Amino acid sequence: MGDGTISRLSSPEGTDRAWPDDYLDGIYRGEYDPEICPVRHVLKGIADKWTILILAGLKADRQRFSQIKRLVPDVSQRMLTQTLRKLERDGYVTREVTPSIPPRVDYELTDLGRSLVAQLAPLARWADEHRDMVGHARTRYDQANGHSDFG
């Protein structure tokens, strides 16, 4: 670990940044501690089955619980609640309860949440534009090797 050689992978000579000015900065900053790495943490926070889709549903407007459910029809009530709570905890959304009967709960992106969503945009666009290439690559791979052990 801390012997300093990790950052020597391909660092530009004569700079005091060990890595090029890109996202690796975040991953390898300082001691390489996987438990601390901020990129890992944020990624872990959004790298589940529903988070991105729910953030997507909230991008345009504040939404009620049931409206989000309608936008992401295949999420279970349990997971929707759980995911929204996590997003609230991380400061990405606010939760506002109106104690009427029946009750009403509105969710809305915070500035932090909107900021995150903005970062996700290019990735999603890329995903849409390159789905065919990935699909073809998979087909090729699976034909070259006989198995489909991946899912």
Next chain:
Amino acid sequence: MGDGTISRLSSPEGTDRAWPDDYLDGIYRGEYDPEICPVRHVLKGIADKWTILILAGLKADRQRFSQIKRLVPDVSQRMLTQTLRKLERDGYVTREVTPSIPPRVDYELTDLGRSLVAQLAPLARWADEHRDMVGHARTRYDQANGHSDFG
């Protein structure tokens, strides 16, 4: 499903794009089928514990198996192999075997892989810059509510 109302969440009037020109396009394109959605698929492909870190290790240079292992010290041999295979299958990396003794295997990003890595950059930068805000939000949330049931 396909009653067309899903895309009416907040679409601008008089356009034939149901959604603003951002990443939601990808998620909600056409029939909203979670099994097909390209964004979901790509996300799912990189949303595990190791993929991003391994892609990061490959960004600068072609690497041998053992070198990647050294860059990401806490990945198990099993998961490293498995993740690299998945990346190869999706067309993000190439795998080149040199049948020497001991054997040598080199991994390298494809153009597609480099393209993906480029999309990840702003997200990782964002993660690094906003880690404190997320951390504080969590602390606040956990103090307001007594529990730390999240991990």
Next chain:
DNA sequence: CGGTATCCCCTAGGATACTG
């Protein structure tokens, strides 16, 4: 060196039922 194979645990997440 770069892998497989095996075992085993843990958590994400679905289904269902109940509640204020």
Next chain:
DNA sequence: CAGTATCCTAGGGGATACCG
């Protein structure tokens, strides 16, 4: 309507041992 609570399972992922 917007949740809890409970039960249950698929599979992600670690540890270890073996192999060409």
